[in-house]
Amino acid sequence: MAPARTARRAAALGLGALWWWAVLRLALEPGAGVLEGAVAVGGWGLSVLPVHCVPRRSAAGALGAGRWRRALRAAVGPPGPATARGTRRSGEDAAAGPYGP
Template identity: 55%
Template sequence: MAVRWVPALVVAALWWWAVLRMALVPGQTGFVEGAMVAGGWGLSLLPVHVASAAAARRESATKRPTRAWRRRRSDAGSDPS
């Protein structure tokens, strides 16, 4: 399980390095830092807009329709019983 996290942590550390470098010394940053920052930001938007068709089918199959429930109106008066 740790093997999966190591590459993610390395990429995250490199992204933060590029962000801090662009923020603290913008005159010395180059194309690589800019590409890393822009790519990381764009990648963060990806899961919001992209889902596999199988996952969408699986999600829609688990949702059940709900039945509407009508509330009694408060000005309808009380029940005569």
């Protein structure tokens, strides 16, 4: 094992033991104070950091930008001219609506 890896594991083990000591002391000792609370809250705060996130482009299986837009355009077709809201085009029945009876 490389020395850097050993040092990281030792630091993680030591800090984990310190955090568990603080949590157990808070739970079991009536005289636990601010120091134990700060260690416990600080360790919990570090655990919720998104340290395992990677940029979208370098993530495994990442999709390219605009993929959904291209798929929608391929399925629906290019956008046509817009009609004003509430107006009817020729051939549309007012009772049936624009999609038929």
